Amino acid sequence: MTGATESPKYGTGLTGWAAHVGEVLSGLPAAYRRELGSNRRRAIVLTILAILAVTYPILNRFFLQGFSRNVFPLPLPDDTVVTFMMIFGIMAIGLNIVAGFAGLLDLGYVAFYALGAYTAAFLASPHFGSVSFVVLANVANGFPGIHLPFWIIVPLAVLVAGTFGALLGAPTLRLRGDYLAIVTLGFGEIVPVVFRNMADVTFNIGLGPISIVADHLNLTGGPLGINPIDAPFLPFLNIRFNASAGFAPVYLGMLLLVVGILVARNLERSRIGRAWMAIREDELAAEMMGVNTLRTKLLAFALGASFAGVAGSLQSSYLGATTSDFFQFSTSILVLIMVILGGIGNIWGVLLGAIALTYVDKTFLPYLGQQIQAIAPSFPNPAQFNFLFFGLTLVVMMRFRPEGFLPNRQRAAELTVHGLIAAEIARGEEVGVDNLGMAPPGQDEVAGDARAAETVDESEKE
Amino acid sequence: MTDLASAQGSELLTGSLPDERLLVKSRRVTKQFGGLVAVNEVDFDIPRGSIVSLIGPNGAGKTTFFNMITGFYTPTAGTIDFDGQPIVTQRRNRMKGKKPHEVAELGIGRTFQNIRLFGTMTALDNVRVGANVHLRSRWWDAVVRAPRMLNEEAATLDAAMDLLRLVNLEDRAHAWARSLPYGDQRRLEIARALATRPKLLLLDEPTAGMNASETQEMTDFIRRLRTEFGLTVLLIEHDMRVVMGISDRVTVLDYGTVIAEGSPLEVRQNPRVIEAYLGRGAAEH
Numbered sequence: 001m002t003g004a005t006e007s008p009k010y011g012t013g014l015t016g017w018a019a020h021v022g023e024v025l026s027g028l029p030a031a032y033r034r035e036l037g038s039n040r041r042r043a044i045v046l047t048i049l050a051i052l053a054v055t056y057p058i059l060n061r062f063f064l065q066g067f068s069r070n071v072f073p074l075p076l077p078d079d080t081v082v083t084f085m086m087i088f089g090i091m092a093i094g095l096n097i098v099a100g101f102a103g104l105l106d107l108g109y110v111a112f113y114a115l116g117a118y119t120a121a122f123l124a125s126p127h128f129g130s131v132s133f134v135v136l137a138n139v140a141n142g143f144p145g146i147h148l149p150f151w152i153i154v155p156l157a158v159l160v161a162g163t164f165g166a167l168l169g170a171p172t173l174r175l176r177g178d179y180l181a182i183v184t185l186g187f188g189e190i191v192p193v194v195f196r197n198m199a200d201v202t203f204n205i206g207l208g209p210i211s212i213v214a215d216h217l218n219l220t221g222g223p224l225g226i227n228p229i230d231a232p233f234l235p236f237l238n239i240r241f242n243a244s245a246g247f248a249p250v251y252l253g254m255l256l257l258v259v260g261i262l263v264a265r266n267l268e269r270s271r272i273g274r275a276w277m278a279i280r281e282d283e284l285a286a287e288m289m290g291v292n293t294l295r296t297k298l299l300a301f302a303l304g305a306s307f308a309g310v311a312g313s314l315q316s317s318y319l320g321a322t323t324s325d326f327f328q329f330s331t332s333i334l335v336l337i338m339v340i341l342g343g344i345g346n347i348w349g350v351l352l353g354a355i356a357l358t359y360v361d362k363t364f365l366p367y368l369g370q371q372i373q374a375i376a377p378s379f380p381n382p383a384q385f386n387f388l389f390f391g392l393t394l395v396v397m398m399r400f401r402p403e404g405f406l407p408n409r410q411r412a413a414e415l416t417v418h419g420l421i422a423a424e425i426a427r428g429e430e431v432g433v434d435n436l437g438m439a440p441p442g443q444d445e446v447a448g449d450a451r452a453a454e455t456v457d458e459s460e461k462e
Numbered sequence: 463m464t465d466l467a468s469a470q471g472s473e474l475l476t477g478s479l480p481d482e483r484l485l486v487k488s489r490r491v492t493k494q495f496g497g498l499v500a501v502n503e504v505d506f507d508i509p510r511g512s513i514v515s516l517i518g519p520n521g522a523g524k525t526t527f528f529n530m531i532t533g534f535y536t537p538t539a540g541t542i543d544f545d546g547q548p549i550v551t552q553r554r555n556r557m558k559g560k561k562p563h564e565v566a567e568l569g570i571g572r573t574f575q576n577i578r579l580f581g582t583m584t585a586l587d588n589v590r591v592g593a594n595v596h597l598r599s600r601w602w603d604a605v606v607r608a609p610r611m612l613n614e615e616a617a618t619l620d621a622a623m624d625l626l627r628l629v630n631l632e633d634r635a636h637a638w639a640r641s642l643p644y645g646d647q648r649r650l651e652i653a654r655a656l657a658t659r660p661k662l663l664l665l666d667e668p669t670a671g672m673n674a675s676e677t678q679e680m681t682d683f684i685r686r687l688r689t690e691f692g693l694t695v696l697l698i699e700h701d702m703r704v705v706m707g708i709s710d711r712v713t714v715l716d717y718g719t720v721i722a723e724g725s726p727l728e729v730r731q732n733p734r735v736i737e738a739y740l741g742r743g744a745a746e747h
Contacts, residue, residue: 290595
């Protein structure tokens with residue numbers, strides 16, 4: 001029953017890992033050819049989409065920008081907007097771990113975004129001007145303030161946001177559903193307020209011989225925030241990834257996003273991912289089957305938070321400034337809407353949600369506003385009513401497609417009867433090409449559907 | 463185990479065997495919900511390798527007792543030892559129980575009276591969640607897909623498929639649990655419990671809602687679990703044919719107290735049991 005005595009399939013240690021990674025990478029072309037053979041249209045469409053996505057910033061810069069307004073009916077997003085698509089993409093994928101995989105409603109996700117942003121602000125700015133601590137950064141030695149390179153700040157932001165995620169989660173994850181949402185909401189409100197108000201800190205802590213004294217210490221810059229923050233800098237190539245660097249920051253964001261996607265996907269397809277799903281399905285049964293539910297939920301919370309930490313550090317380093325105004329409750333809601341509209345539980349869905357909503361928020365609505373202002377200057381600017389649009393979209397989506405644009409099949413089944421049947425059919429098709437070398441189930445699909453529908457009826461009766 | 467299988471129920475009575483032959487030993491276990499005493503000072507032993515049934519009218523406290531063994535409830539008073547280790551301990555005046563996941567790790571697997579599978583997870587993944595308790599790879603192993611996690615996953619997959627084969631569900635490994643027919647769901651729940659590699663298997667009405675032939679199959683299967691895996695089984699069951707057919711010993715609860723204990727035959731003839739089930743007066747006829 002154990003199977004532990006069998007000889008292991010993969011070598012251990014770093015060499016084994018490297019061999020495995022090499023194997024996976026060298027297997028990719030074959031996998032792509034297989035995909036091309038089995039579902040040609042899908043493979044081609046996805047390939048074109050991927051190439052367009054990767055080359056978009058370059059295309060935009062050299063070809064599209066010049067004539068876009070007259071050729072395309074809608075404005076194209078510029079580099080700043082695309083960078084924010086990446087930032088929100090990272091956040092949506094992180095929130096999806098909490099809300100999508102583990103089923104925990106987190107309404108204070110922006111707090112971790114703020115923590116990431118302020119981590120970068122503290123560690124790469126002249127803010128603490130009384131000290132000078134420059135390590136491997138793109139500033140002269142002796143320059144006032146703490147200056148660490150972005151590449152060190154990102155892991156630190158992961159650590160800070162993850163730690164706060166665990167600290168918040170430890171006492172609150174015993175709560176369920178609505179109560180958890182309320183507590184996270186409170187946390188999301190507290191963190192930006194703390195950052196806004198810690199501009200004048202005075203305290204005197206005596207610990208025996210040591211005493212820590214702060215006299216009117218400006219810790220967070222108050223409402224003005226902290227600036228300038230060092231831009232991410234790539235030595236040798238001499239690239240500074242700031243707002244004036246064109247499309248370079250887009251690729252930095254893309255890199256972090258790809259890492260985020262890989263991490264989230266690997267977690268989903270592991271025992272932790274299965275434990276999260278089990279908790280989402282039936283927390284009590286999961287606990288009885290030996291899943292340490294508290295620890296598993298805490299892990300979801302901390303890991304999800306760390307994604308927001310990355311997004312926050314990228315945002316403030318890219319913009320070169322941060323203030324607490326960036327981190328309002330509405331941002332938590334915005335990311336949650338991205339996750340829900342895109343397709344909760346599905347990494348690609350929430351990514352699509354992030355891209356689409358960032359586009360609407362930062363490119364489409366301002367454009368619409370300009371057009372309307374030109375015709376009727378007294379008409380209110382729709383860009384100020386962005387949440388009205390998001391709210392309406394959400395209402396319409398909940399009515400017609402509650403599972404989101406690109407749904408996760410499991411979550412779709414939880415939401416609708418139709419989703420369950422569709423998922424069953426899709427599942428049947430998938431089993432035929434599974435990689436476990438097992439025969440597809442012998443039942444025909446019609447019987448399977450009838451049974452699925454029956455099961456739903458029964459559970460609704462209960 | 464063979465000597466147990468052939469032993470008479472009365473030789474397996476609570477208190478008659480030495481501790482080292484007991485898997486579960488509960489003494490004066492009481493559970494109160496407010497003013498209601500659901501379980502009242504129950505002494506209950508489960509000998510290793512035995513199949514013991516817990517029966518009684520509705521509301522007798524069977525499931526409450528089950529839930530105390532699995533750590534879901536902490537008893538108001540009393541002690542429960544499993545495999546020589548205390549599941550509940552008393553510290554000053556406070557009872558402290560192991561958490562359900564810790565109990566599962568010690569080696570107690572269970573099924574539920576109303577099936578509680580992970581509905582939109584595949585049959586295979588349901589079983590793999592059960593195996594979770596024995597997996598040692600950590601989240602960072604999953605993030606980088608470390609070899610030890612991949613090896614563990616491969617072994618888990620094999621073991622889970624073996625279990626699905628055992629319950630004749632290998633063809634439906636990739637079907638969602640909620641799409642399986644009722645009988646399959648019952649067996650999948652047992653497979654999931656077996657994946658935790660239990661020493662003690664708690665089955666809460668495993669044949670509820672089954673027809674005669676399905677019930678017979680399930681009975682044979684439970685017997686097989688004991689002979690092939692050396693499992694000890696505690697059964698809550700209403701179907702008397704099942705109880706009488708496979709139990710080494712039957713314990714009857716009524717109003718939270720043990721009213722009879724012994725071999726199926728002895729219990730069936732016990733006047734107090736007849737009275738509890740059929741009402742006062744029935745025993746005289």
